[in-house]
Amino acid sequence: MATETTTPEAATDESAEAKLAEAVAAAAQPADSTPIQRQLVVINWSGELDKVLPTLIMSSVAAASGYKTSVFMTFWGLLPFVKDEKRITGDGMMQKMLSFMQRPGISHMKMSKMNFMGMGPWMIGKLSEQYKVASPQELLEACQLMGVEFLPCQMTMDMFGLKRKDMIDGLGDPVGAATVLEMMTEEHTGSLFI
Amino acid sequence: MSDAIHTTVDAKGLSCPMPIVKTAQAAKLVPAGELIEVLATDPGSVKDFAAWTRSTGNSIVEQAEDDGVYRFVIKRA
Numbered sequence: 309m310a311t312e313t314t315t316p317e318a319a320t321d322e323s324a325e326a327k328l329a330e331a332v333a334a335a336a337q338p339a340d341s342t343p344i345q346r347q348l349v350v351i352n353w354s355g356e357l358d359k360v361l362p363t364l365i366m367s368s369v370a371a372a373s374g375y376k377t378s379v380f381m382t383f384w385g386l387l388p389f390v391k392d393e394k395r396i397t398g399d400g401m402m403q404k405m406l407s408f409m410q411r412p413g414i415s416h417m418k419m420s421k422m423n424f425m426g427m428g429p430w431m432i433g434k435l436s437e438q439y440k441v442a443s444p445q446e447l448l449e450a451c452q453l454m455g456v457e458f459l460p461c462q463m464t465m466d467m468f469g470l471k472r473k474d475m476i477d478g479l480g481d482p483v484g485a486a487t488v489l490e491m492m493t494e495e496h497t498g499s500l501f502i
Numbered sequence: 503m504s505d506a507i508h509t510t511v512d513a514k515g516l517s518c519p520m521p522i523v524k525t526a527q528a529a530k531l532v533p534a535g536e537l538i539e540v541l542a543t544d545p546g547s548v549k550d551f552a553a554w555t556r557s558t559g560n561s562i563v564e565q566a567e568d569d570g571v572y573r574f575v576i577k578r579a
Binding site for chain 1: 515516517518519520522523525526527553554557558559
């Protein structure tokens with residue numbers, strides 16, 4: 309068994325090191341430089357405060373994380389996006405009664421549990437202030453600043469008698485279920501029904 | 503380490519999702535390669551920032567906690 313004599317070859321060591329450094333640097337670069345465009349679609353069916361909050365929180369974080377984010381506002385979930393000042397909406401008795409009983413506007417949402425005739429939202433407001441939790445208005449503003457798309461449901465607008473001018477600014481054009489369904493089933497897309 | 507912080511985001515006292523949202527908004531104005539410093543007190547933000555940097559391609563270069571205040575130094579991709 310011959311003992312192998314390792315002759316320190318300074319030149320070879322240096323080039324080996326250089327090659328290693330190159331390899332490490334190459335590995336650190338993403339193999340494919342095209343980033344994946346992710347998407348979040350939220351079907352906002354509910355109109356209560358405790359349900360619209362997660363819609364706006366998930367949407368704002370998705371947009372903050374570079375996701376293409378869309379909120380489909382349907383049924384009760386469209387009413388919070390009516391202008392706060394608009395008390396009664398719709399034509400005809402039934403539509404007007406509906407808005408009378410379910411006050412539209414993001415500042416007038418009820419709680420789905422423990423509403424306590426309005427005490428519930430007030431308490432949530434107090435707790436939010438105390439623990440620095442963002443309000444629905446703040447979250448909506450952040451969402452719109454970050455390019456979240458808010459899509460009204462055409463069918464709900466028809467049924468409830470809501471007009472474009474009743475709604476807040478910055479909403480997209482009304483769409484239907486087929487549009488949302490297609491979005492939900494695209495690649496790299498997460499969807500929520502709230 | 504010799505790079506100066508380009509922008510500091512003070513998210514102390516803010517709850518989810520505001521630390522992330524404010525950082526994302528600030529990051530839009532920060533040129534690539536520059537550093538953003540974020541200060542937060544929300545313990546949930548630790549995992550949140552890891553996830554956010556993964557989603558956005560930014561990277562956390564420094565992370566520390568001092569007396570309940572979390573400090574993240576993020577490199578803008």
